[in-house]
Structure formats: structure tokens, C-alpha cells
Amino acid sequence: MKTLAKLFFVIIIFPNIIIAQTSKKKYEYNIDLLHMSDNEVSVSFTPPRNNLKQGKFIIPKLVPGFYQAMDFGQYISNFTATDKNGKKIAAERLDKNSWLVEDLKHVSKISYQVAGGWNSLKQDTQGAKSPGSMFKKDSVSVINYNSLVGYFEEIKDVPYQINVTKNKDFYASSALDYKKKNENTDIVWAKDYQELVDSPVLYCVPDTTWIKIGHTEVLVSFYDKKERHYSQKIARELETILKNQQAYLGGTLPVNKYAFLIYYESSNERGYMGDGLEHSKSTICLYSAGNMNFLPDALSRVASHEFFHIITPLNIHSEEIQHYDFLNPVMSKHLWLYEGMTEYATIHMPIKQKMISLDDFEKSLEEKIKGMKEFDNKLSFTDLSKNAMERQDQYMNFYQKGALLGLCLDIRLRELSDGKIGTQNLMQMLMKKYGKGKYFNDDELFDEIAKMTYPEIRTFFKDFIEGTQPVPLKESLTKAGFNYDESTGKVSLLPNPDSKQLALRKAWLGQ
Numbered sequence: 001m002k003t004l005a006k007l008f009f010v011i012i013i014f015p016n017i018i019i020a021q022t023s024k025k026k027y028e029y030n031i032d033l034l035h036m037s038d039n040e041v042s043v044s045f046t047p048p049r050n051n052l053k054q055g056k057f058i059i060p061k062l063v064p065g066f067y068q069a070m071d072f073g074q075y076i077s078n079f080t081a082t083d084k085n086g087k088k089i090a091a092e093r094l095d096k097n098s099w100l101v102e103d104l105k106h107v108s109k110i111s112y113q114v115a116g117g118w119n120s121l122k123q124d125t126q127g128a129k130s131p132g133s134m135f136k137k138d139s140v141s142v143i144n145y146n147s148l149v150g151y152f153e154e155i156k157d158v159p160y161q162i163n164v165t166k167n168k169d170f171y172a173s174s175a176l177d178y179k180k181k182n183e184n185t186d187i188v189w190a191k192d193y194q195e196l197v198d199s200p201v202l203y204c205v206p207d208t209t210w211i212k213i214g215h216t217e218v219l220v221s222f223y224d225k226k227e228r229h230y231s232q233k234i235a236r237e238l239e240t241i242l243k244n245q246q247a248y249l250g251g252t253l254p255v256n257k258y259a260f261l262i263y264y265e266s267s268n269e270r271g272y273m274g275d276g277l278e279h280s281k282s283t284i285c286l287y288s289a290g291n292m293n294f295l296p297d298a299l300s301r302v303a304s305h306e307f308f309h310i311i312t313p314l315n316i317h318s319e320e321i322q323h324y325d326f327l328n329p330v331m332s333k334h335l336w337l338y339e340g341m342t343e344y345a346t347i348h349m350p351i352k353q354k355m356i357s358l359d360d361f362e363k364s365l366e367e368k369i370k371g372m373k374e375f376d377n378k379l380s381f382t383d384l385s386k387n388a389m390e391r392q393d394q395y396m397n398f399y400q401k402g403a404l405l406g407l408c409l410d411i412r413l414r415e416l417s418d419g420k421i422g423t424q425n426l427m428q429m430l431m432k433k434y435g436k437g438k439y440f441n442d443d444e445l446f447d448e449i450a451k452m453t454y455p456e457i458r459t460f461f462k463d464f465i466e467g468t469q470p471v472p473l474k475e476s477l478t479k480a481g482f483n484y485d486e487s488t489g490k491v492s493l494l495p496n497p498d499s500k501q502l503a504l505r506k507a508w509l510g511q
């Protein structure tokens with residue numbers, strides 16, 4: 001009994017000590033979404049305890065997933081630091097996204113105003129008016145914390161506590177767990193800045209549906225001014241896609257909770273416009289259109305691509321992404337992997353899971369081939385990746401040529417392994433080696449993959465991804481019993497494939 005009692009004591013007390021210690025060192029933020037003036041949000045915070053003479057406060061220039069400067073700091077005004085008696089402490093704006101705060105150890109509060117972002121989606125999708133920014137209307141708030149919250153360069157890797165004051169009827173849809181403190185206040189914790197920024201939230205009167213995919217709880221949250229019961233319809237569509245993705249990924253998904261946050265607004269424009277941004281455990285989608293009929297289909301396509309990002313870069317990524325520099329980000333060489341392989345999985349999964357016919361698959365390849373022709377295909381993909389910020393004109397080719405390179409890599413792997421290994425297996429192997437919390441060295445990835453698979457794969461990378469040789473599409477497709485007419489861009493089945501071609505096609509596409 002004595003031992004039991006002692007054990008009990010230890011188990012109960014020990015975690016409390018840990019909480020008490022860590023809670024001293026944290027950023028505690030207050031964000032007021034309820035009382036806005038001039039369309040600006042009031043934000044204040046207490047910095048973590050420190051002994052610093054001064055500190056450099058940073059609001060991101062850029063966030064992961066974007067490749068052009070967004071300068072979220074430009075929306076911040078009235079930056080003020082005060083001590084515990086409310087006396088002002090000197091703070092100076094250094095540039096668009098950073099401030100120098102003197103005598104940081106005595107600062108007890110920093111406050112500022114954040115301009116409310118955009119009013120209408122169609123107005124502008126450039127800069128901070130995007131799925132990476134923050135905005136608020138009377139009945140909804142879309143929050144990306146990179147717009148509202150910052151950090152001191154000298155005090156990184158500490159937890160965040162955020163207190164949000166909001167309309168009492170609003171619900172927080174997010175991959176993070178929001179706790180209700182009182183009618184008008186929610187509290188949320190994040191283990192560090194990266195996790196906070198990686199977890200957007202949609203605040204509105206809830207229209208939410210939960211679905212379960214394997215062991216993963218998936219939240220589908222929808223906002224439209226008028227339509228308040230739409231999440232169920234979308235969730236039904238997404239469920240089919242997600243279950244097939246789960247099977248395609250070998251049966252288990254590397255997340256326990258995932259959230260789709262969907263904002264919709266009606267417009268008088270013809271067609272629709274939309275934008276999405278993927279995160280480790282959520283995707284945010286913004287749409288504007290004349291009517292909602294297109295939504296289930298459009299969302300399925302977006303969801304399919306974005307959800308596959310749970311594999312890469314969210315699980316498999318380089319140090320540049322693991323230790324992301326929000327002020328001066330360094331680009332990785334491997335956008336062929338992050339975007340190219342993700343987009344390839346998006347077009348390969350439906351045929352592999354028998355959701356579409358061979359005919360439809362050929363059409364999706366033709367679309368990619370046509371898309372690729374809009375770009376300069378003589379550029380090295382690793383160079384282009386490093387310079388993605390400067391080469392915005394070529395960036396979209398990672399979704400076109402990038403996906404086709406994924407296809408050629410898949411076929412090459414199947415060829416070398418007698419059909420046993422393809423890119424699906426490769427991604428699983430990479431996830432085992434570089435999954436959660438780990439990262440690869442940008443310069444070593446190609447050698448590592450070659451070691452894990454075949455030396456010939458190193459040559460593939462050298463020729464087609466580092467190098468500038470054209471995508472070996474005709475050669476690859478022929479090996480799998482397809483004819484690719486380079487002059488017309490048409491893909492069709494070879495009339496008389498031999499047994500080798502048929503076997504490779506079967507291993508690659510399951511048919």
C-alpha cells in the first residue's frame with residue numbers, strides 16, 4: 001500500500017511541477033476580435049521572462065507554402081511597449097516586419113493594432129490578402145496567426161498561450177484545441193511559434209461535421225453568410241476522397257486530427273475563384289463565386305492535393321523547413337518533392353484506387369503535358385526551387401512538369417524493382433527515415449534516396465531534376481504500354497503491348 005501511495009503521489013505531482021515551470025516562460029497573447037475600431041484588431045502580449053537588454057520583435061515576411069514576400073508586418077501600427085507600471089519603454093520600428101525593443105527584461109506588455117485585412121476575396125489575392133492572412137467580417141474571422149502574433153529573435157522555441165475575445169456564439173474550428181474560458185473568451189496553447197502559425201482558425205457560428213478516416217478525426221467546417229447547413233454535404237464528398245487516400249497511403253494516416261476550414265462568399269462574377277493553403281493538420285480554402293454548385297467538386301480536387309501534403313513537406317522535409325526563418329527564409333532545393341510528388345499522388349491515386357478509368361487518366365496526363373508547355377522546360381528544377389521567390393513566372397511548373405517527373409520516377413522505380421517498388425513505397429520509406437520532428441539535409445537527399453533504392457535513381461535525379469534534360473515522358477510511358485504522341489500531346493494505349501509492358505502497367509496502375 002505504501003508503495004502504491006507513493007507512486008500515486010509521484011505521478012500526480014510531477015506533471016504539475018513541469019507545467020508550473022514551463023508556464024513561466026511563454027508568450028501570453030490577448031487578441032480582441034469583439035471590439036474593433038477602424039477595422040483594426042487590438043493585440044497585446046506579455047513577453048516570456050528574460051534578462052535581455054533589448055530584443056528584436058518579428059512579424060513574418062513570409063510563411064511556409066508561399067514563395068513571394070508578403071510582409072505581414074506592414075499591417076501593424078501603434079506598437080507600444082510598457083513596464084509593469086504602465087510606463088513606456090523605447091521601441092523602434094526597424095523595417096516593415098521588425099521592431100527593436102529596449103530594456104526587454106522590464107517590459108511587461110506590448111500592444112499594437114492590426115489592420116483587418118481584406119473585405120472581399122475577389123478584390124485582390126496578392127500579398128497578405130490570401131489564405132495566409134487574417135481578416136474579419138461581422139459574422140466571421142479567418143485567422144492566420146502570422147498576421148497577428150510575432151516573436152523575439154532572442155526568445156524562440158517557447159510555448160504560446162492565446163486568449164481570444166470573441167462573439168459568444170462563435171466557435172473556433174482549428175487543428176488546435178480551443179478551450180472555453182468564459183462566454184466571450186477562448187484559450188488555446190501551441191508548443192511554439194511554428195505550430196501556432198501552422199494552425200489557422202475559422203471563427204463563426206458553427207456549421208461543422210466530423211468524419212472519421214481510420215483513426216484520424218477530420219473536421220469539416222464551412223462558412224457562408226447565408227447557407228448554414230452545408231458542411232455535411234461537403235464532408236460526404238471529402239470522405240470518399242480521404243478514404244481512398246488513406247488506402248493509397250498504405251492504410252494509416254500520419255495525423256490524429258485534421259481540419260478543413262472552408263470560407264465561401266457569393267459574388268456576381270462568372271465562374272469561381274479559390275485559393276487554398278495547406279498546413280500540417282489543416283487546410284484553409286477560400287472561395288468566391290456566383291453560386292455554390294461547383295463547391296463539392298472543386299473542394300474534392302483541392303482537398304486531394306492539400307491533404308497529400310501531410311506526407312511532404314509536412315512529414316518529409318529539409319532543415320530549411322524544419323527551422324523555418326520567418327524573416328529571411330532560405331529555400332530548399334526540393335520543390336520537385338514537396339509540390340511535384342504531391343501533385344503526382346493527386347493524379348495517380350484515382351486510377352490506382354480504381355476511382356477513374358484509364359481513359360480519364362490519359363486525359364489528366366494530357367492536361368499536365370499541355371500545362372507544362374506554358375513554361376520554360378530547360379531549367380534545372382533544383383535551381384528553380386532554390387530561386388522560387390525570384391522565379392514566380394516558372395513556379396507553377398512544379399505542379400505540371402513536377403507531377404510528370406513524379407510519374408517518370410514511379411515508372412523507373414517499378415522497372416528497376418520488377419514492379420515491386422514505386423513512389424508510394426518510396427514516400428513511405430522516406431517518412432520512416434525523415435518523419436515527424438526529423439529532417440533531411442538538402443544536399444544529401446538524392447544520394448540517400450539512391451542508397452535506399454537503386455544507383456540508377458541517382459542518375460535519374462542528375463539528368464532530369466538537377467540537370468536540364470527533357471522529361472523522359474515518351475520513353476517512360478512506352479515502358480508501361482502507352483503511346484505518347486509528342487507532336488499532338490495525346491496519350492493512348494499501345495495497340496499491341498508485350499507482356500513486359502503489360503506487367504509494368506499492372507504494377508504501376510493496378511490495371
Ligand SMILES: [Zn+2]
Pocket residue numbers: 278305306309338339342
Ligand atoms: Zn501544394
